[in-house]
Amino acid sequence: MCLEWDKSASSLLEKVPPFVQKTVREKVETLARERGRTRVTEAEVMAARDSFMDKSQPVAGAPQAGKTKPADDKKLSILKKYPKYFDSAGNPVLYQIKPCRGAEVNCPFLITDSKILADKIRNRLEEVKFTEKLMNKIEGQILPHHTLKLAVSGCPNSCSMPQIKDFGVHAVEPVFVDPESACIECMKCVETCREDAITIQDGQVSIDKEKCVHCGLCAKVCPSGSIKAGKKTYRTMVGGKVGRHPKFAVDILPQAEESATLKALDVCVDMILSSKTEHRFRVLLEQQGIEEIKKRL
Template sequence: MAADYAALKKGGFMRQKQKNCFSMRLKVVGGQVTAKQLATVAEIADKYGHGYVHLTSRQGIEIPFIQLDDIDVVKAELAKGDVESGTCGPRVRTVTACQGSAICPSGCIDTTALAEKISDHYFGRELPHKFKFGVTGCQNNCLKAEENDIGVKGGIKVTWNAEACIACGLCEKVCRSHAISLSDGRISIDNTKCNFCGRCAKSCPTDAYVQNNGYIVSFGGTFGNDISKGEEIVPMIHDEETLFRVMDAAIAFFAEHANKGERFRKTIERVGIEALKVRLEEAYNG
């Protein structure tokens, strides 16, 4: 029986130039891989591949040189080590993420937990073309959120609490966007300059800032044959329910309007960003 290459690709098996050889893409969410999973992958690469793996640009792992006749047994043995196959083709791909607030001092959101939820909600969903999510914890933007079809970046809106402030001026010094000024013992924040990095609040020795953590979401980023920066269309979101409602609306817009083989950015350009803005604002406002 002839191989069903479309089904194999959907299951993460990409044809190599070598006959009957496949590079197997594994499911890695948010860049997190357990020691047990790593040991299993190493064993499979030695036993069924050429003894090495490829680390992809999107935090993935691929095992090259899997033979067509070994695919079923490879999948079964990987499953014993809690390793799942990834996906390719026109569907939602693996969600990438930095380590976020659970590990990184700069992190404003728990990126790992959010990446898992996004993956559970969207991974593998059939769409007119591939669709990528990226989650980054702060303005350092290690995961380059705006390169993704939907990018989520952590941010913090701050409110100054005069009673707790000792006018030390540290927040003014650490603010890279020069949004904070100290004069006559009082703090002034220029919200037009604030980039929501939260460095002021994190550095304050007396906790004189009330923090409201949230998600800065961008839409329509690409970084392949065509390079486009994702655009922020709605204000910062402060709860997961609204976040997922907005992301649902964006994917629904893409599914409804995209031509086959057309990336989200191209759909936005063809249909018009104002039409997408209307849908996203409706979702944002509930």
């Protein structure tokens, strides 16, 4: 259940960029609950900010001393301020995977539980020893922007924001018109489609492929089976970033099965680890060209 927010606390939240407000709100409320508060005040927002920025006490889960090799301690000294770059045993983890919470909250838009693919991505990064190899590759201090950001969402609504991650994926459920099933012109699909992609005329169903985002919702509401859902797949995009010059990720696989998605991950990881520079992934992509990745998929 959401906590009530004071006016002053709400004004502080409004200053945060809109696309991260939801996440910040959740984090502030979680911390406020942990502090036994039933209402969010300005003090709660500031305490949360201090906690995120590590301006106060060590945060639960923060890396413990002596868990990394002395040679790596210097490299990791900046990341050590942020618990999210370490596992519960204090080992560095130079990637963050954010799944959406669709399955957890029984989201009505859910196509595929994002945590399933997120776990496979995590396993893959562990198998290839991504953290170890990235640490060896970077000569100086490891900074937050060196780490790989990934997100998986259970539907095109993209709550975990794959569009601004280095490697982002969301589930899709393409639909098609089945000419064998007669449309009864109930218009439920038209009412359901938020993209205004469906037209019905004289019992003929037409879906505008340019507008359709493959959410699969029209197939779910169609009583006659005139619109059917195809195979659930994933859309993969790469190179999204925020910061000084934000960029949206670029599509590399608009609709692909899990195995192809994981292969795309392998290609991106190889590109990062074999690069001689320490540039952000987006910069590497722009230097080498998105077509280079596509050729290797």
